[in-house]
Amino acid sequence: MKATCLIQNIGELASPTGNRAIKGKEMRNISIIRDAAILVDQDTIVWLGPASELPALEGPNPEFIDAGGKAVIPGFVDSHTHFVFGGYRDEEFFWRAGGLPYMEIHSRGGGIASSVKATREASLEQLLATAAPRLEQMLKLGVTTVEGKSGYGLDLDTEIRQLKAMRILEASQAVDIIPTFMGAHSVPMEYKGRAGAYIDFIIEKVMPIVIENSLAKFCDVFCEKGVFEIEDSRRLLKAAKTMGLEIKLHADEIVPLGGAELAAELSAVSADHLLKASEQGLSEMAKAGVVATCLPLTAFSLKEPYAEARKMIDAGLAVAIASDLNPGSCYSQSIPLAAALSVLYMNLSMEETLTALTLNGAAALGLAHDRGSLEPGKLADMLILDAPSYLHLAYNIGMNKVGRVIKKGKLVCTNN
Numbered sequence: 001m002k003a004t005c006l007i008q009n010i011g012e013l014a015s016p017t018g019n020r021a022i023k024g025k026e027m028r029n030i031s032i033i034r035d036a037a038i039l040v041d042q043d044t045i046v047w048l049g050p051a052s053e054l055p056a057l058e059g060p061n062p063e064f065i066d067a068g069g070k071a072v073i074p075g076f077v078d079s080h081t082h083f084v085f086g087g088y089r090d091e092e093f094f095w096r097a098g099g100l101p102y103m104e105i106h107s108r109g110g111g112i113a114s115s116v117k118a119t120r121e122a123s124l125e126q127l128l129a130t131a132a133p134r135l136e137q138m139l140k141l142g143v144t145t146v147e148g149k150s151g152y153g154l155d156l157d158t159e160i161r162q163l164k165a166m167r168i169l170e171a172s173q174a175v176d177i178i179p180t181f182m183g184a185h186s187v188p189m190e191y192k193g194r195a196g197a198y199i200d201f202i203i204e205k206v207m208p209i210v211i212e213n214s215l216a217k218f219c220d221v222f223c224e225k226g227v228f229e230i231e232d233s234r235r236l237l238k239a240a241k242t243m244g245l246e247i248k249l250h251a252d253e254i255v256p257l258g259g260a261e262l263a264a265e266l267s268a269v270s271a272d273h274l275l276k277a278s279e280q281g282l283s284e285m286a287k288a289g290v291v292a293t294c295l296p297l298t299a300f301s302l303k304e305p306y307a308e309a310r311k312m313i314d315a316g317l318a319v320a321i322a323s324d325l326n327p328g329s330c331y332s333q334s335i336p337l338a339a340a341l342s343v344l345y346m347n348l349s350m351e352e353t354l355t356a357l358t359l360n361g362a363a364a365l366g367l368a369h370d371r372g373s374l375e376p377g378k379l380a381d382m383l384i385l386d387a388p389s390y391l392h393l394a395y396n397i398g399m400n401k402v403g404r405v406i407k408k409g410k411l412v413c414t415n416n
């Protein structure tokens with residue numbers, strides 16, 4: 001066997017397995033190999049198993065990485081973020097924490113409108129300068145693939161600028177970036193009270209440019225009462241599909257509007273938030289194979305109840321967990337805190353949490369075929385933990401247990 005890299009002395013190799021979203025009770029079945037080794041050729045895993053069964057190698061000696069008896073897991077796939085934006089909303093965070101009502105926050109100039117204003121005013125260089133360190137932080141936390149959304153421009157130029165920023169960053173650092181066009185994040189001032197006309201503008205004027213320049217893989221919409229309701233969301237997502245984008249939804253976060261049902265009807269890749277999703281909607285999602293993405297950091301930050309991830313898994317859904325990093329409702333990319341909240345407040349086991357942060361995150365991006373688990377044939381995206389077991393990811397609450405990050409077969413980050 002030929003290999004460019006050998007990772008040896010792995011105390012515990014823990015990973016979900018498979019090439020698609022893992023549903024329901026299967027989510028707790030992870031593979032655990034003690035005293036393991038992994039062989040990588042270029043960017044791909046070619047063998048893994050007990051070190052005692054390591055196959056004979058031919059060709060030049062591979063690079064050798066000693067895992068020091070620690071645990072190794074797949075790189076995290078953060079399938080829902082808004083990491084490219086202008087400005088901050090730090091004051092608003094404290095207004096909200098102090099109990100100021102939503103409408104009052106808006107009248108003081110907070111809310112998404114303030115991010116839209118700051119993002120419109122930011123140059124491409126400014127967007128790059130603030131987004132790059134966020135990615136660097138993610139990599140330290142073990143995120144090897146991240147999704148990023150536009151949606152703080154709500155006009156042609158700024159939406160395209162956000163997507164271009166992601167393309168430039170994708171080429172200049174280690175984390176893979178999967179871009180999502182989310183022009184329908186909010187109704188901009190210019191279209192106040194005319195959500196339908198704004199959807200027409202997106203479909204006719206913005207989406208064609210996104211497609212022409214291959215700037216996005218997904219189209220997403222904030223499907224909520226008083227923002228983009230079911231009819232507008234359906235029209236937008238159908239147009240996006242026709243033009244070749246895959247689709248996602250911010251669904252049923254605030255009221256049960258039928259977003260989960262719409263996600264199932266349109267075979268969306270994922271529906272996200274789902275705090276208020278109906279049982280009917282969730283069961284239709286399970287049947288249609290839509291990944292349910294839960295965002296516990298957002299619930300934590302907003303002091304809202306958590307999504308019912310336990311019930312979703314028990315109902316046979318595939319659940320992914322993502323950070324929802326954004327300047328308003330959740331300024332955090334903390335995978336460690338998300339893991340702890342998942343176990344302590346969403347009542348998932350550590351095994352289910354690991355699957356939700358890796359393979360199901362990859363499935364929520366249509367990428368379960370080539371990442372999200374450690375198996376021959378998959379990308380060599382993996383984390384050497386600074387801990388003897390994957391259990392420490394939630395047990396050592398809120399702490400970064402990632403020691404080293406290997407991305408596509410190369411050591412790209414060392415924390416210790």
Ligand SMILES: [Zn+2]
Nearest residue numbers: 080082250324
């Ligand atoms: Zn979001």
